[in-house]
Amino acid sequence: MTASPVASLPLTAIAKATRQAARQLAVLPTEARNQAVEAIAQALEAATPEILAANAADCQAAQAEGIAKPLYNRLKLDETKLKAAIEGVRDVGKLADPVGTVQIQRELDEGLILKRITCPVGVLGIIFEARPDALIQITSLAIKSGNGVILKGGKEAIRSCETLVKAIHQGLSTTAVDAAAVQLLTTREEIRALLQLDEYVDLIIPRGSNEFVRYVQENTRIPVLGHADGICHLYIDRAAELQKAVEITVDAKTQYPAVCNAIETLLVHSAIAPTFLPLAAAALQKRNVELRGDEVTCQILEMAAATEEDWSTEYNDLVLSIKVVDSLEEAIAHINTYGSRHTDAIVTEDPNIADTFLNQVDSANVFHNCSTRFADGFRYGFGAEVGISTQKMPPRGPVGLEGLITYKYKVTGNGHIVAPYAGKDAKPFTHRDF
């Protein structure tokens, strides 16, 4: 069955169909899911001319409407970018199967066996902005992990998304995976409706601005895997090696300032501030970084004054706020107050101070003597990244396929009932792992 790429059914019917297809997909063996991922790669290759034409039409329309340059760059899908995305699909195919892992295997009593086994979450709702390559990546991750997916792309990418999903459906039609497992929504009004479908959708993954992610979190009972904001800090301890500290500072701020794991605030111990700050400032200004300092910083170096607002601002740009602190405790307290629990790092040669920092800073990623920019699923070796979560509960930090997986408890007995294990003279359990 090849579903229509443009959803023409009411949303509930679409969601039901996805749920149904996802139930079949969930129990397919590894090989069948890998074949489906490969079929998607081949179908995208075969449809390359159509995809590029559709994207060119999207780009033309977007330009006519005066789209902003960064959004245009994300929308644009040239042959190189498409090839890389298709390569990414094949990489997903090569990842270890996250489904069917036995996490617990335990005899509760003779003949009564408990197993905890990983399984797909069910149906994912993905809401993303312009980027058509995000559609390709998330669809391959969904199929790999045995999940159905309802996709909602930005309206500026509508022709690209429709053409991509048409190709994906064609690819899946030759496999054991029902094409209805992948659905595309095309109207903005459907977002609100999608967020209400907690009966059919098990996890929402919003990809977009911080405001959008927050909107989603506040308007649904479905669990949300949030790619939240990153107010990351780098703390230069009094026991820091200065050259190392300067290099890490420059990398963490300038290597890619628009992303969530770049730093926004530099904290410097007062004992080394007079020597470190001029070195750091010179290196940062060479990279055109605008500096904003607290009072003490401004006494050491002339720069714009940071206001209270700066400490909780994610610039996503070549701007850095700087604060001088008198102790490790003050640095940790500042981070735990103003940070977003994403990634925070310390530079120090004192291992005890490093330990205290890593233990007490309340963030998903805590780093010692390296750049915050390493906080990333690919760099961590997860193969693919679903997103970075700044929630406290797992999955936390960079989330790979693990975020699309849950588990169930299977218990097999031979007529076992609870009565003999309850009350006085209750039969004990053996609880023997094997």
Added chain:
Amino acid sequence: MTASPVASLPLTAIAKATRQAARQLAVLPTEARNQAVEAIAQALEAATPEILAANAADCQAAQAEGIAKPLYNRLKLDETKLKAAIEGVRDVGKLADPVGTVQIQRELDEGLILKRITCPVGVLGIIFEARPDALIQITSLAIKSGNGVILKGGKEAIRSCETLVKAIHQGLSTTAVDAAAVQLLTTREEIRALLQLDEYVDLIIPRGSNEFVRYVQENTRIPVLGHADGICHLYIDRAAELQKAVEITVDAKTQYPAVCNAIETLLVHSAIAPTFLPLAAAALQKRNVELRGDEVTCQILEMAAATEEDWSTEYNDLVLSIKVVDSLEEAIAHINTYGSRHTDAIVTEDPNIADTFLNQVDSANVFHNCSTRFADGFRYGFGAEVGISTQKMPPRGPVGLEGLITYKYKVTGNGHIVAPYAGKDAKPFTHRDF
């Protein structure tokens, strides 16, 4: 520092103090947390006369207000129940430390080491009804797992809760754990305020009616570990051994009908319904179970007719709805439609049919040839149960200490920056686990 047992500060100040104390608690070694758990046990022993007197006063007041019998039974804390609860505290002390487990240890590149390590969630908000023994259990689990806890008990238990928390604070005052890590709220208005404190509270655990849990889920941005409703099913396949099927049916319905893992609906394959139903009905009626059947069931045996509403009703009582189905698929579809994803079981001697059932039924616990009543953290060998979650995402099913734990990623380098690992000629990562 001994905090006042009755919160006299504004809620935000209380939450801040809890957060502060929890930060210190989180980094204490295993031994210090175990000592604190033991100190709680001893303090409760020492305060036994006061606790029993306070509870007697609560019970008296509750009776004067005409409290319902089941609620009264949960409120009543006699010496035996208190002793058992204190024993439970010591059992929690003996559990393996859930904090500090290294889940991933990986070289990203030479000298750049990633570790994923378990750590406490932070501050728990626990809202419970009458049961004062729940306060004892959850407090010991919180301290064991390195979490601060803000407790809100039912107003009918206020004297008991205040006396218990006073004893707990006295116990903690002799240990490394700041007593401010355990706080008690006493007014109903504080529940709504607590649910707004997402800056200070990391996880809400509501213990109470289904309606209350739903109210909490819909009125907070804080993650909720939900003890949801249980509409559990037992499916008797055509290949079932009848005696086994009857025994499991009786146990699953009557061994403790008021709990969430008791069955509400019995599904029976049409091929065996005429022989099985009379046997099952006789055994169930001996236990005073009221039966409600669908049309086919009522043709086989005389009983009240089940309505559409019955299929989605959690009776929590000696009532059972019965439906005859023509296939495994129909049974699975019924469960996935009307069930609450808690626990569902099949009785069959056919291993393939059992496999299909366990794979396709979309519940946290799926059982073969045993009673649904085994779905329980203690029976699974988790030592202590925080609750049963029917959410799809982990933690799912019976949740032990694992539900009070998260993890963080620690990366240690020696001046490593991202620049050499990016762009053309990017340095590869080694991603070597050890």
